[in-house]
Amino acid sequence: MASFSERVSSTISNSLVGLAVSMSWEVGIFQALLDTEVPLTSHQVAQAKGLKERYVRELLGCMSVAEFVRIVEGEDGTFLYTLEEEAKKALQSRLAALLTFPAVLSSTYSSVKECVFQHGPAGHSYSDRVQAFFDNFLEYDAPLLTSAFLENVPNLQTKLEQGIDVIEYGAGQGQLSATLASKFPNSHFVASEVVSSLVDKSRTRWDHISNLSFSLDDACSLQERPGHEFDWVFCNNVIHDLPDPVAALQGIKRVLKKPEGVFTFLDHAFSGSPLKEKGNLDVARYYATGTFLCIPESYQREESLALGPCWGKQTSVGMLQNAGYLVEVVTLDKARALFICHHSKET
Template identity: 25%
Template sequence: MEFESYKSNISTIIAGGFVTSALTIGRKLGLFDTLTKLTTPVTSQHLADLCYLKERYVREWLGCMVASNIVSLDDDDNYFIPEHCKPVLGDMNILCIYPLVNAMTKRAMECFRKEGPDGYGFEDMPTEMVDAQDGRLGEVNGLVNAILEPVLAMRESSVLNILDIGSGAGVFTRVLGKRFPGAAVFGVDVNELAIKKAITKPGSPSNVTYLQASVSCLPSNWTNKFDLVLIYGVLHDLSCPSECMCEVSRVLKYDGVVSIADPHVHSNHKDNSGDFSHAGMAYAISSVICLPSSMSTEGAAGNGIGWGIENREAFLSEAGCGRIVSSPGIHKIPADRSQRVCPGANRDPVDRSHRVCPGTDWDPVDRHIKSVQELTGTQWTDHIESVQELTGTQWTDHIESVEAHTGGGIIRSIPSLFRNLQPPSGQITSSVSKNIELEVP
């Protein structure tokens, strides 16, 4: 890029940031709504009166809008928005997030620093974020229809249970409840405030239930329960996407469908070059919202929007998914789930059915470790070290040698550890082979 073009590009971007603040004002104070409804040009005083605002401030705002070619002037210097341009103003819902991005920039900068925190979760963000996340979607009925169209090859009457993961304040969950009145619809979110807002918002159908829970530890009695699981704009935010997909695999019916929608940004920066209005904005938002969330726990994935569509599809395929070429892309998890481990995780969801969530009163893995410690009089870590000393190899090498001799993954041999253990009744769920389709826009 030539010097002058480079300079002009930066100037335009900086100016756009300041103009965005004026766009936010116009949206929040109803100036755009009023201008959109008007059929004839108006004076600044008339517009101010209609919006119950001070004329002097409205006139200053109009000056910015005219200079930015967003509002036009007629020959009498009255203000209007051309009819054919008005629909564009309905696409400005992302402005809901703009003030919060500014408010969180200082905190995000601390995460950039080597000595700073790794990240922060949505529960640590301004409380307005819950409503902003829903508000950015605008009118969601059409969006939900577009999401469902490619995944509902099954008869709609056969959809009995639906799960909305990362449901927030329930904007999608409510629409799903109305769209499928005969189904039980569940909205799950880890954010307590979001769930409280979802429960108290008016207009929620009677077939909708909200639950505060981690996506990595859904209720144990949900195994093989859901016909449809929706994960909209959530997967890249998660600090534990592998655990999430393991749980999705567990709770989905054998013929169930998972619909996943995430930002359409390429994983390779070069492929996003010049895409300022979409990829550039997405990365900026991610730096203060999505990435900190995906790095908010120890051992977090750290994906954010920069994860990108190529890395996301590779992540989904890592579970043994066979890629079917179509648009949008479809991933299928093989029916023989014993032949795969969850993406990026050292466990198989079939084996996961033998245990309950951490923190409960029975976990065969923990009991097995404890029995080894009791028999040997050593800690589990000491036992691993003794194996390494005896074999002259690292523990990972030892695992690989076991796999080489057995012809199978070490994870698949884990069930043998549990044969003689009898858990409390009702805490073992059966393994069910499933065909899972993941629709990725």
């Protein structure tokens, strides 16, 4: 194993390169190389995107040394830059939505630093930039998440085709609900959020979808809705972000039709133990994400549980069972799982 100093040095180097990757994507440097079939100089990249050449040259220096961009020297000594075909394919996939993530996290640094101190605020809400990142990522991810629901929840597709009532809590700007509503016009979908500005944005953006409506709700204080229960309730990366997930799970059960209603949510299902995950940098990344995004979002009052994304599979299953659900967990990949929940016979 590398020494502590070597590991710290490598991590800092990767962090700095990550910021340069975010910048190169956001200002259009990668796009300029995607849009051409021939090698470009730094001057040509700058001209194509209306940028200052000196900054472009420095960023391309970073990208080429890190081997994200191919560099060759022309006959006149000028450096020429291109993208490998594999890189072009990757930049046109869902990976593209992740390229701005280092910059998004860095934008929260000062606010989170204040929260860490005993005298500081407990937490803070997601900024517009964070919400925009989530929405952009869902543009790529929504088809995959839709497939995860349809392939793993028994009879869900048939019911949606026939027509059922559905609500998504923590819908953000409504991308996932809109995708499903467009696919299943016989069902009625509600995109619910606790942030009024997000509800307004969703309504403006998706108002053309006739079977999609919008609601302002606090998922942590849901009350019974006699005659207006839902056949399917779903969430995506929401439960661990809530200040009172126990109350939310109990409230969702109140609005879920008995006995046939199903509640499904996508979330992380790690071990919940940093000792068991020692050396797993993928999990370390989620602890870092929790620090800068999930904990501040959920820890907005002193009594908040502030679970974070590494809350652990056993913790989540235990909470669900205590709330009166029968639970099945389907592992989707090394980071995500689908929790399929029904009313228990006792409830």
